[in-house]
Amino acid sequence: MTKPRIRLGMVGGGQDAFIGAVHRIAARIDDQFELVAGALSSTPERALASGLALGLEQARIYSDFEVMAREESEREDGIEAVAIVTPNHLHFPAARAFLQAGIHVICDKPMTATLQEAEALLQLSQQHRALFVLTHTYTGYPMVRQAREMVASGQLGTLRVAQVNYTQDWLTEPLEQSGNKQASWRTDPARSGAGGCIGDIGTHAYQLLSYISGLKTASLCAEMSRFVAGRTLDDNVQVLLRMHGGARATLWASQVAAGCENRLDIRLYGDKGGLEWSQEHPNQLWFTPYGGPAQLLTRGGAGATALSRAECRVPAGHPEGYLEAFASLYRDTAMAIRHYQQTGEVALSALLPGIEDGVEGMRFIDCAVRSGRDGAVWVGLA
Amino acid sequence: MTKPRIRLGMVGGGQDAFIGAVHRIAARIDDQFELVAGALSSTPERALASGLALGLEQARIYSDFEVMAREESEREDGIEAVAIVTPNHLHFPAARAFLQAGIHVICDKPMTATLQEAEALLQLSQQHRALFVLTHTYTGYPMVRQAREMVASGQLGTLRVAQVNYTQDWLTEPLEQSGNKQASWRTDPARSGAGGCIGDIGTHAYQLLSYISGLKTASLCAEMSRFVAGRTLDDNVQVLLRMHGGARATLWASQVAAGCENRLDIRLYGDKGGLEWSQEHPNQLWFTPYGGPAQLLTRGGAGATALSRAECRVPAGHPEGYLEAFASLYRDTAMAIRHYQQTGEVALSALLPGIEDGVEGMRFIDCAVRSGRDGAVWVGLA
Amino acid sequence: MTKPRIRLGMVGGGQDAFIGAVHRIAARIDDQFELVAGALSSTPERALASGLALGLEQARIYSDFEVMAREESEREDGIEAVAIVTPNHLHFPAARAFLQAGIHVICDKPMTATLQEAEALLQLSQQHRALFVLTHTYTGYPMVRQAREMVASGQLGTLRVAQVNYTQDWLTEPLEQSGNKQASWRTDPARSGAGGCIGDIGTHAYQLLSYISGLKTASLCAEMSRFVAGRTLDDNVQVLLRMHGGARATLWASQVAAGCENRLDIRLYGDKGGLEWSQEHPNQLWFTPYGGPAQLLTRGGAGATALSRAECRVPAGHPEGYLEAFASLYRDTAMAIRHYQQTGEVALSALLPGIEDGVEGMRFIDCAVRSGRDGAVWVGLA
Amino acid sequence: MTKPRIRLGMVGGGQDAFIGAVHRIAARIDDQFELVAGALSSTPERALASGLALGLEQARIYSDFEVMAREESEREDGIEAVAIVTPNHLHFPAARAFLQAGIHVICDKPMTATLQEAEALLQLSQQHRALFVLTHTYTGYPMVRQAREMVASGQLGTLRVAQVNYTQDWLTEPLEQSGNKQASWRTDPARSGAGGCIGDIGTHAYQLLSYISGLKTASLCAEMSRFVAGRTLDDNVQVLLRMHGGARATLWASQVAAGCENRLDIRLYGDKGGLEWSQEHPNQLWFTPYGGPAQLLTRGGAGATALSRAECRVPAGHPEGYLEAFASLYRDTAMAIRHYQQTGEVALSALLPGIEDGVEGMRFIDCAVRSGRDGAVWVGLA
Known part of the structure; x- marks a missing residue:
């Protein structure tokens, strides 16, 4: 039963x-x-x-x-x-x-x-x-899990460089000053903590990078900006990341990128190939083996691994979305x-x-805030 | 409560x-x-x-x-x-x-x-x-409903021509001969009825066209094919459609289009503009007002109407999929x-x-099957 | 020298x-x-x-x-x-x-x-x-030539079905009535011949289909429309095509599809795979081998054949366009x-x-015009 | 005459x-x-x-x-x-x-x-x-020039943040060690100067950013990497940029990004809207006015300005490419x-x-090389 x-x-x-x-x-x-x-x-x-x-x-x-x-x-x-x-x-x-x-x-x-x-x-x-x-x-998206699996199984070779961008536009204007509840607490240090954009979406981007790549951060250099007048927390963050083992990454999180809805995109490159995934089209994963044609892998489709296939509720071509993840x-x-x-x-x-992801995320925020406060200097993640 | x-x-x-x-x-x-x-x-x-x-x-x-x-x-x-x-x-x-x-x-x-x-x-x-x-x-996708609303409100002007394609590849090979349960009943007239591909997915395509356009079919001319040896029901259908009022449409449904997962695409053009929607990227709707730049309308986004917005469970940029529809x-x-x-x-x-959609769908299958049987002649939908 | x-x-x-x-x-x-x-x-x-x-x-x-x-x-x-x-x-x-x-x-x-x-x-x-x-x-685009080569070498298997669409919007309104020179002669039977849209762009679509597929047409059924009042030549054409050997195709040419600039798209499917090419993005060719992931082949790129590679003036990623073709x-x-x-x-x-392509193109126009005139009946291409 | x-x-x-x-x-x-x-x-x-x-x-x-x-x-x-x-x-x-x-x-x-x-x-x-x-x-692409014009005319409002990426993969492996002439001089400081990837493509990316945005760089922080063993010049560069007036940008140039052909992409955001352009699809320009639907502007198309229109040799929908630029x-x-x-x-x-662009480009290389050499510290462009 x-x-x-x-x-x-x-x-x-x-x-x-x-x-x-x-x-x-x-x-x-x-x-x-x-x-x-x-x-x-x-x-x-x-x-x-x-x-x-x-x-x-x-x-x-x-x-x-x-x-x-x-x-x-x-x-x-x-x-x-x-x-x-x-x-x-x-x-x-x-x-x-x-x-x-x-x-x-x-x-x-x-x-x-x-x-x-x-x-x-x-x-x-x-x-x-x-x-x-x-x-x-x-991390609940099947193609994100497949990306993680492909990296772990060596299909990209040794990772060299990655870029993760998470851009939105909903804080382009000072929404928090006109009573929007979501904007209000997210721009308030008393309720959000020391990070604004970096806490709200930067941590997602950072965790996604760690999750797929399996890399640990050694140190970072974070440029924290507040573009909207009167805002005390960051609304745009650009980060250089040095990973243990020598890989390099950048992370950009912004809530003032006009026209971006919930655009979380990641690209990773190793010495054997690359991967690219976009949250707004989550059922697809680009795989670019070095020297071969680009492959568009799809959730549940011909290039899906057993692992990602097992995550699916509906067949290939029937899009799953955010709620399914x-x-x-x-x-x-x-x-x-x-x-x-x-x-x-x-x-x-x-x-x-x-919980370890949670601690790592808070460590990321903490280091980025300290780096930014001191003028975007390098800070070790310890 | x-x-x-x-x-x-x-x-x-x-x-x-x-x-x-x-x-x-x-x-x-x-x-x-x-x-x-x-x-x-x-x-x-x-x-x-x-x-x-x-x-x-x-x-x-x-x-x-x-x-x-x-x-x-x-x-x-x-x-x-x-x-x-x-x-x-x-x-x-x-x-x-x-x-x-x-x-x-x-x-x-x-x-x-x-x-x-x-x-x-x-x-x-x-x-x-x-x-x-x-x-x-x-019809449960918000952007399909918005498309319907935009046509009804005249944003395309008088409709002239439309194309709907629904292509899959899962019957490219004679799957039904190796015990696949889904393939087995769908290719069996005793369990499927007189239509194969046309019943399984052609009716979806036809209903989508009717649903968005609001047009009624006057007559059709259907080329029904069976590409896989031994198959008694159609696995590919190409249809010319004459709509009451003078608009023209084509419908293509195929289950032998290698590489297509669940690709249901529709394009409609009136004298003032066009619309285009693809099921595999359902959160987007292209609107092309004649003489202006193409607009990419998104579910819950800046170009979403109140109607489609009310259909959403999650904000713009957080994709909804097939299960939400x-x-x-x-x-x-x-x-x-x-x-x-x-x-x-x-x-x-x-x-x-x-139930009227159901009767109309069966009328469509019936006419298409008769048209195809007689060599793809024109048959009135009466 | x-x-x-x-x-x-x-x-x-x-x-x-x-x-x-x-x-x-x-x-x-x-x-x-x-x-x-x-x-x-x-x-x-x-x-x-x-x-x-x-x-x-x-x-x-x-x-x-x-x-x-x-x-x-x-x-x-x-x-x-x-x-x-x-x-x-x-x-x-x-x-x-x-x-x-x-x-x-x-x-x-x-x-x-x-x-x-x-x-x-x-x-x-x-x-x-x-x-x-x-x-x-x-036919001058490298990826069109590669498509032709891939079909000829059997990478798609036996061709079953194809679709070619060529849609533009520049005759959405009666431009010929306001002195536009291009529109004027193209809508005038005395200068264009018996075909309007079908002669101007339908022949391109038809030739592209023949060129890539290598298929010869046995018969066709053409719905010829004139959507703009006062126009004597067709401005929209929808054609069912039966090819010798059993393959089936559709062709849609329109000059009243609002928002379409010069959108010539072709899709072909055989029992082993499919191909898809779009003139507005001519440096790309989708190849979808049945049962494998979709591959995006690029001009001069990793999946380019020796033939298409030899056609290139500049390396992969440096787009060539219409003038180069x-x-x-x-x-x-x-x-x-x-x-x-x-x-x-x-x-x-x-x-x-x-010249044979020219004769074949005129035969196509001639048959389509006759088919259309008689109510979209089937006409043999002789 | x-x-x-x-x-x-x-x-x-x-x-x-x-x-x-x-x-x-x-x-x-x-x-x-x-x-x-x-x-x-x-x-x-x-x-x-x-x-x-x-x-x-x-x-x-x-x-x-x-x-x-x-x-x-x-x-x-x-x-x-x-x-x-x-x-x-x-x-x-x-x-x-x-x-x-x-x-x-x-x-x-x-x-x-x-x-x-x-x-x-x-x-x-x-x-x-x-x-x-x-x-x-x-800078010869019409839509790049239109982008520049749109920024200058205030359609994006005050610029806040930009990202320019220029990624290729042709130096993923040590091609210079097997006699490739192009690779050989580009990885040789005696013939290339102090910059490798940054000189070859980083300068293009930097100039494009300056060209479109009109912004001048105040200082930068550059992470210069050599991922391929034996290479003395950088093959991957990640740069944070502070622009005079407060805007922020990032620049990533890589020649070891497997699967990238000649992918030069730029995104810019101001308080009124955003723009996005990709060199591999140069006839398109995305314009995202804040609060309105995204618009896909095309070379010669409905959203083209008089300036970009005058640059065109062929009409909208007939792609122009690298050689035309x-x-x-x-x-x-x-x-x-x-x-x-x-x-x-x-x-x-x-x-x-x-020549001013040339001096500015050399200043960029010089600063980036010095920044990178000292561990990616901030260096004024003065």
């Missing part, structure tokens, strides 16, 4: 929040989770209205995530996992509360507001027996939770981003 | 069937349906195993859809709607059984195996008070069912394909 | 004519020709002004091509070849005059105004010892002329379109 | 040299130049063979450019302009010789081997009355020469790159 769904809670993601709804759809797609509790807002009335709208029992609608963690952990039918989808500054206390309660955590990036919190969370996670998954959505993170999380429940082993698939 | 989910049954779609799983995901995405019963196979053991794997109660796992229709209609908590996802020849008897039982029907295309059945179903549907939705998936049909169906439950009115949104 | 340039004359192509200037640039690119005489207009003043502007000696500026043919053939330094770039109705008498004078002819398409003229020209060319080249420009026809013509001058053999490279 | 062609000489560009042939075609396309003299090689036999093959009079075939400059300047029919297409280290002495002889110079980039030479040449050019044109080919530099040079001959004024069109 089919396994019962995993009981899921959510912190943040009340009415008007974009990412909460995305998490809920993603959790439903493969039918492995059931949302049964939530602290969807810290304002009790909003929390209640949002919870009822989602069909939650009133008794399991909270406005305080500490209370939620405690009460849910005491229920026989308490939540087994929680999705944390608040602004960044609440990630740490919320994750701490649930990890301490032995509840698995699925958390948005950047993992915390500071590197110190990230390191504290890492320690905490080692003390408690609960999984921690960081929703770097783009997100759903794959939930599906993999469900597998890890069930594995834990059967064996007691706390282990994520290597394909699933976890 | 949130509305309870609509109770859904399924006929067909057991283990190994592709489209059943697609329907189930689509039904889940917007959380409006709950699968509670099924005749997932006509073989009792397979029906049982498939049903249990999906978590159905054993009492509501059937192997005979007639029984299912009767028993479910008698239960207080019986299904409110049923998805019919069998091979084509069973669409008619299954749809009939559920319509007669007053259960709303969501049915795969082509609607029936013959035009006669289609017309019978139309009559039947007028006698019984139940909704009938035909899952022409591609499918889910939109389920979401719209849920709205129509709830509207019926509140008002007693049997009415589909104009955006949702229904 | 370098060979002296071939002495070239031109008929038509005076001031304001587009295609004359194109021929002159094309003739210059590989430095094999020198323009020394011309009947650039039938109006003496215009002929003189145009000739002087091009630096011709006044004595070799003519307004009557019969006179030019006679006088040039009598000069010791007379022209060795002539380019005929007039409106269609003058192709035949001009070509006749020069062939009879033993001067090689480079002629624009369609070759003549009627099929009868074409057949007469064929006969004439067999009586006189002079080369006849028809400037189907698109045109120049390749002139270069090949120069080779054939020099070969003739050395050996007396009248022979074109198989890569160079000649 | 037509103007007589300008008498052109050439230094370098003998048999097997790629760029010499390109210059000669470019000079022919618009029929403004006639090649009449050359020092095509410094080896007398090769110089003679190459010159004869091009049809030069034996008396005007030289192996010493100093002799050529002297003798040609003394002839009544001596050359009016010279194209210098040697390896970099000879640009300076050759240019000096001809400028001193009062002969106009058309010179390949990078202008000289060192910044000191560049500055010396600048001084020299001010003392002598002769034009100096630097063949930054990509190059030819436009020659055409503009011819205009400047004729203007000088009529008025005595030494002046280039603002659209034509000249």
Whole structure:
């Protein structure tokens, strides 16, 4: 018989929040989770209205995530996992509360507001027996996973150089000054942490580079800019990266690139070939073996590997998108939770981003902010 | 409080069937349906195993859809709607059984195996008070709906000429001779009806053309080919179409176009401008106003209309795909069912394909088959 | 030492004519020709002004091509070849005059105004010892030649189905009614012949299909439309084609497809693979071997054959365009002329379109016009 | 009557040299130049063979450019302009010789081997009355010129950020070690100067950025890499750029990016919109006004400005390529020469790159090399 769904809670993601709804759809797609509790807002009335709208029992609608963690952990039918989808500054206390309660955590990036919190969370996670998954959505795309596999299996040879660009335009104008809620917290250091654009999307770009290339950063030099008057956090970041082993990379993240919607593009080159992938056309992966014609590999298509093929819900030519990539993170999380429940082993698939990615992301932000502050000097990632 | 989910049954779609799983995901995405019963196979053991794997109660796992229709209609908590996802020849008897039982029907295309059945179903549907939705998936894409809206609002002027191509390659070789289940029934007149490629994908192309253009076909001339030896149904179809009002179109459907995955492309031109859309890149719509630069309109982007924008689950640049398009049909169906439950009115949104599309599709197949049989002569669609 | 340039004359192509200037640039690119005489207009003043502007000696500026043919053939330094770039109705008498004078002819398409003229020209060319080249420009693109070679060498297997589309928009509005010279003669049966769009661009599409596929047409069914009020020649043509051997094709030519500039696209599929080429991106050729990933072959790049590589003037990644394709026809013509001058053999490279292509093109127009006139019935190409 | 062609000489560009042939075609396309003299090689036999093959009079075939400059300047029919297409280290002495002889110079980039030479040449050019044109080919593309015009006219608003990438793959392997002539001198500091990839293609990228944006560089930070063992010059360069006025840019040039042919791409963003152009598809220019749909502007098409339209030789949809762009530099040079001959004024069109671009390019190389040598530190361009 089919396994019962995993009981899921959510912190943040009340009415008007974009990412909460995305998490809920993603959790439903493969039918492995059931949302049964939530602290969807810290304002009790909003929390209640949002919870009822989602069909939650009133008794399991909270406005305080500490209370939620405690009460849910005491229920026989308490939540087994929680999705944390608040602004960044609440990630740490919320994750701490649930990890301490032995509840698995699925958390948005950047993992915390500071590197110190990230390191504290890492320690905490080692003390408690609960999984921690960081929703770097783009790692859920089958062709991203295939790219990672192709690099690892040597199809590009020794990596030499890479470029990752993540450009958007939604902060081209001072949206935060006219009451836009998303813009408001993302440009506010108190809620976002020390990084603006670099935290919001730069970390995605950085993690994607690490995820596909398998390379570790030795040092970086980051030019942090604020193009919109009155903004205190960066809205454009250009970074030179030196990787251990000698490879070189650049990363550009911008939220003021007029005409760019959610353009996350990566190119990698080794001594045997190259790869290129674009988030806005995620079902395709260009492979350019040196000396041979360029190949357009497609999700589920003739050039798809067994690994990427197994990720697909629908055949080649039937595009999968962002929600399916997100759903794959939930599906993999469900597998890890069930594995834990059967064996007691706390282990994520290597394909699933976890707490180390979170610490690495915070280290990246921290170094970039320090580099930028000092005029774009080289800073070691230690 | 949130509305309870609509109770859904399924006929067909057991283990190994592709489209059943697609329907189930689509039904889940917007959380409006709950699968509670099924005749997932006509073989009792397979029906049982498939049903249990999906978590159905054993009492509501059937192997005979007639029984299912009767028993479910008698239960207080019986299904409110049923998805019919069998091979084509069973669409008619299954749809009939559920319509007669007053259960709303969501049915795969082509609607029936013959035009006669289609017309019978139309009559039947007028006698019984139940909704009938035909899952022409591609109408669920926001940019397809925007294209339809742009044509209707006159942005192309008077339509003159259109081309729709739907090319795949999966029947390039005689797959049906080596036991492939999908290929087997699709190339078998007893299970597919008189049309092969034209029924399987030609109807999608035809419906897409009608849906976007709003044009009605006056007559057609169809060249029906069987390129693979031993095949009795067409695997390639080329059609000239004369539309009422003077517009002209061509339709090409092929399942032997090597290298094509699921390439459904449409181009339309009026005296003021043109549109172009490709299913494999569904978040984009090219608009070419005569005398101005080409515009790349994107789902949720700057050129999106309010209508298409309202269809989106995630922002511009976060691709939605095939499953989201499918889910939109389920979401719209849920709205129509709830509207019926509140008002007693049997009415589909104009955006949702229904029984008339099904009859029109069968008329198209019927005429094309007759045209092709007689050497590609002109046949009126009357 | 370098060979002296071939002495070239031109008929038509005076001031304001587009295609004359194109021929002159094309003739210059590989430095094999020198323009020394011309009947650039039938109006003496215009002929003189145009000739002087091009630096011709006044004595070799003519307004009557019969006179030019006679006088040039009598000069010791007379022209060795002539380019005929007039409106269609003058192709035949001009070509006749020069062939009879033993001067090689480079002629624009369609070759003549009627099929009868074409057949007469064929006969004439067999009586006189002079080369006849028809400037189907698109055959000069290296990747078109590579496509032809790949088909001939069996990389697609047995051809099954093809589609060629040639869409433009410049006749979307009745330009001919407001004095546009190009539009005026192209929509006038007295100067264009019985075909409008089909003669102007349909013949290019048809020849490209024949050139790449090597297939001969058995019969066709052509829907000829005139969408702009007051127009007597077709401005949109849709054709079903049955090829000898069983392959099937469609051809669509339109000059009312708003937003299309010069969009000539072709797709071919055999039982082993497919090819796709687009004139607006001529340095690329998609090759889709059945069961393998799609390959993007590029001019001069890793997947280029020796043949196409030899056609290139600049390396891969440095785009060649329309003028280079045109120049390749002139270069090949120069080779054939020099070969003739050395050996007396009248022979074109198989890569160079000649009088048979011209006759075939006129046969295509003739059949299509007859088919269309009778309501789009099937007509054999005899 | 037509103007007589300008008498052109050439230094370098003998048999097997790629760029010499390109210059000669470019000079022919618009029929403004006639090649009449050359020092095509410094080896007398090769110089003679190459010159004869091009049809030069034996008396005007030289192996010493100093002799050529002297003798040609003394002839009544001596050359009016010279194209210098040697390896970099000879640009300076050759240019000096001809400028001193009062002969106009058309010179390949990078202008000289060192910044000191560049500055010396600048001084020299001010003392002598002769034009100096630097063949930054990509500035000859109509859509590049339109991009420049659109920026200048404020369509992007205030520029904020730009990215220019120029990636090739032809030095992925140590080609210079197996006798490849092009690779050999380009990786040799004695013939290339202090920059490898940065001199060969980095200068093109840098000039393109300056040309379109109109921005001047304040300082840069350059990571210079040598990925192929045994190579002494850079084969990959990543640069952060700070522009006067606050804009920020990155530049990446690589000759080890497997699968890249000649991929020069640029993106620019201001507070009102963005532009994007790719050399491999040069007839297109993306314009993304903030808040509006993306527009695909095409050469000669509906969105082309009068300026770019005037640059075209063939209509929209008939692709122009690299040779046409190059030819436009020659055409503009011819205009400047004729203007000088009529008025005595030494002046280039603002659209034509000249000696200041050359000095700026050498300054860029010099700073980048110094920055890279010191570990990628910031260096002012002063």
